[in-house]
Amino acid sequence: MARTATMNCTVNLSSTDMFSDTMVISASSGISMDGEHKAMGTVQLDSTLTHDTDVAGAVQITGGGLTATGDGSTVGIPINTRAYVFLHNISGAITHLRQEDQDSDDTVGNTIASVKAGEMALIPYNATNFDSNNRTHLYLQVSGTSVKSIVRYVIAELSA
Amino acid sequence: MATLTTTVGLTSTDLFGDNLSLTASGSITISGASNALQNHSITTANYVLNPVAVQADSRGYLFVRHRGGDTEDQLLKIVVTSTVFGTMASGEVALIPLGDRSGTITYSAIASAGTCEVEFGVFEVTNT
Numbered sequence: 001m002a003r004t005a006t007m008n009c010t011v012n013l014s015s016t017d018m019f020s021d022t023m024v025i026s027a028s029s030g031i032s033m034d035g036e037h038k039a040m041g042t043v044q045l046d047s048t049l050t051h052d053t054d055v056a057g058a059v060q061i062t063g064g065g066l067t068a069t070g071d072g073s074t075v076g077i078p079i080n081t082r083a084y085v086f087l088h089n090i091s092g093a094i095t096h097l098r099q100e101d102q103d104s105d106d107t108v109g110n111t112i113a114s115v116k117a118g119e120m121a122l123i124p125y126n127a128t129n130f131d132s133n134n135r136t137h138l139y140l141q142v143s144g145t146s147v148k149s150i151v152r153y154v155i156a157e158l159s160a
Numbered sequence: 161m162a163t164l165t166t167t168v169g170l171t172s173t174d175l176f177g178d179n180l181s182l183t184a185s186g187s188i189t190i191s192g193a194s195n196a197l198q199n200h201s202i203t204t205a206n207y208v209l210n211p212v213a214v215q216a217d218s219r220g221y222l223f224v225r226h227r228g229g230d231t232e233d234q235l236l237k238i239v240v241t242s243t244v245f246g247t248m249a250s251g252e253v254a255l256i257p258l259g260d261r262s263g264t265i266t267y268s269a270i271a272s273a274g275t276c277e278v279e280f281g282v283f284e285v286t287n288t
Contacts, residue, residue, distance in 0.1 A: 007180070010169040011253045013223060013281070018162035018190060023197065025281070027225045027253040038175055082247050084254075086170055088184040112245065113257050114219055116285075120168045120184035122255045124238065124246030154170060154182065158249075 004034040007156055009084070009122055035081055035157020037062065042152040045095060045142035055108040058098070058141035061153055076100070076135030077127050082158040085123040085138065089115040092149030097123070098139045105131040108139050117149070162190045164221070164283055168255060192218055192284030199227075199279045206239065206268050210282040213264035220265055222256040223281040224248060230274035239268045250276075257285070 013025040039061065047057035062076050077083050089095050094116045101109035115121055127136040142149045165187050172180040193212050200207065214220035226236045226248045238246045240258055248254060258265060269278060 005172055005175040007170055007172045007175050009253060010167070010171075011223065011255045012165075012167040012169075013255075014165045015162055015190075018164060018195060018283075019197075025197075025223065027223075027279075029251045029253050031249075031252060033172075033175060040176065040180070086168065086182065088168075088182075115257050118186040119188055119257065120166060120186060120255070121257045122168050122170075122253070124248050124252065124254045124256070126237075126244055126247040152182075154180070156175060 004032055005038065005156075007031050007033050007084070011122060031084060032158065033156040034159045035083065037077065038156045040152075040154040042090075042150065043140060044148065044150050045092070045140060046148045047093070047142045047144055048146055055141060057143070058108050058139045060137050060139050062138045062155060076131065076133070076137045077125070077157060079127070079130055079134040081127070083125045084156055084158075085125050086121070086154040087113070087115050087123070088120040088152045089117050090150040090152060091117050093117070093142050093144045093147035095149045095151050096141045096143055098141055099127065100131055100137040102130065106137065108141065115151070162195070164188045164190050166255065188221060188283070188285060190283045191286045195283050197281040199277070201275050202236065202269050202271050202278050203275050204271050204273060206270055209267040209269060209280055213266045214282070214284050216264055217286070219257050219285045220267065221283040221285055222258060222267055223254070223283070224256070224269070225253045225279040226250050227277040227279055229271060229276040234274055234276055235272040236276045236278060237270045237272065239270060241266060
């Protein structure tokens with residue numbers, strides 16, 4: 001059984017010019033993370049390089065390793081599992097969070113979120129595309145010609 | 161144009177072997193017509209969060225706070241262009257940047273059962 005941990009998430013939004021009055025939102029939650037995978041890291045992406053996937057500038061972030069293959073039955077987000085993904089584009093070009101192609105194992109599929117330099121995200125993810133093992137991988141990919149980005153991420157799964 | 165100042169923080173004492181403490185802050189330039197902040201009771205019927213779709217070549221930043229349902233285990237499904245993208249439990253918050261450069265984007269939400277109280281905002285961001 002996977003170990004349970006708690007992650008406290010905070011989102012603060014404010015703006016003085018979006019509406020006629022100042023907007024301030026402060027929201028926080030404690031999420032019980034009891035899924036198989038908990039990962040964090042910082043990656044430097046380069047659109048001129050084939051890092052470890054079939055798509056230039058893309059890196060797989062769900063397998064706990066540098067290879068996009070070795071799918072097996074123990075890596076990737078399982079079916080009927082929720083996950084929260086935190087992204088922070090520290091610098092560089094716009095970077096996409098992409099999921100595995102439903103029809104081709106270990107192939108980069110649809111873009112599901114995009115963050116520009118300086119932007120961040122806290123994304124509840126519920127996979128809709130799965131490979132032959134009923135699991136899915138997530139990838140980060142930098143977009144553009146001869147561009148780079150530095151992105152940090154955290155992925156934590158919930159069993160339901 | 162307007163500026164949305166955002167901060168996202170993650171903390172945990174037991175997620176990894178060492179304490180986790182991440183904070184990211186930045187300013188997001190908001191543009192476009194699809195900016196709104198609301199609170200709504202969402203049922204099992206599909207509820208469109210942005211009646212004015214986010215334009216092609218833009219992204220929408222979607223803020224969602226699941227404030228609770230009729231019962232504790234009611235989940236809120238976030239739907240993007242007819243596909244369930246994420247599922248949130250009561251009390252959870254999210255800040256989601258979603259883009260589809262091939263067309264306009266409509267977000268919606270559906271309660272897994274009964275009614276969920278949901279606070280949400282949709283903010284449009286130009287990609288370039």
